Amino acid sequence: MPAHRRAASRLGDWLYAHGLGLALALLFVLSFLLHWMSSAATRNADALAHGQPAIPAYAHLGDPTFWFESFQNWQSEFLSTAVLVVLSIFLRHRGSPESKPLAASNRDTGE
Template sequence: MRWLRDNGLTIVLLLLFGGSILGQWVAGWHVANEDALRHDLPLMSLSAYAASPEFLSSVFENWESEFLQMSAYVVLTAILIQRGSAESRDPDESDLRDDQLELQAHKPDAPSILRWGPVWRALYARSLGIVLGLLFLLSFLIHWTQSAKVAAQEALAHGEAAPTTLAFLFDAQLWFESLQNWQSEFLSTAVLVVLSIFLRQRESPESKAVAAPHAQTGP
């Protein structure tokens, strides 16, 4: 089917995502109940675990780092260059100037938002980085608040004063959870940028052509 062929990449990635998060949900539920048994606490149902701060914190802790990686990558590749990398724009090719973009906005197949005026054109021209940045902030917000609930539960269980949500923003635990993921995302992106200078993956848009010289920049 043509629809499956044309959307195969998204479909497969979403299926992989669905299977992964389902597995995380079930495995995390078992871990939570094993911990509850050790501490003589009541067990949770599978549905209750899905809404628990433990599960939500772990999910959005990961989403946060992924959206940070993508937003930083999109914005930084618009500003910075890595000569020879397939992941970099070619510094010798200039982008459309505002007046050129205005002219092209009136082409029949151009996105209609480009004809709404210069402010909308400017926003749309940066919309990918903006939306990815907002998704990062939303994921960080949920990770922070849910982790604060977990920390409060653990403090009360040990007879200690529970930290407030605002106080937890400055807690080392929150930043340990975040930074351990952030560093791996930045490292993997840097490795991809550098390896794409010298290595190839045939037919992938993330790679240069197999016979392309190492100095060629861009896919």
């Protein structure tokens, strides 16, 4: 197999192995950026409606209201993610290819 195909295969294997983490990181970054832009647009619309000047989006990153909104969103997201993680540790779906058989001991499955 040529070297470039082996490298592509290794990259594909790495992306597959880390795909969930990469997808979640990408979703986090995208949701943060969308929240930042929409929050800045709402802040500027309110400011203009009250005769105040608009501020650039990068300046909105220093606004305490933006961070309050962000932490309120993250709090609920972290709670729901934590529940999913904890439940996935303790609960199993019978016949799932991702988990060991329910009745199998750790000795039988190599854990």
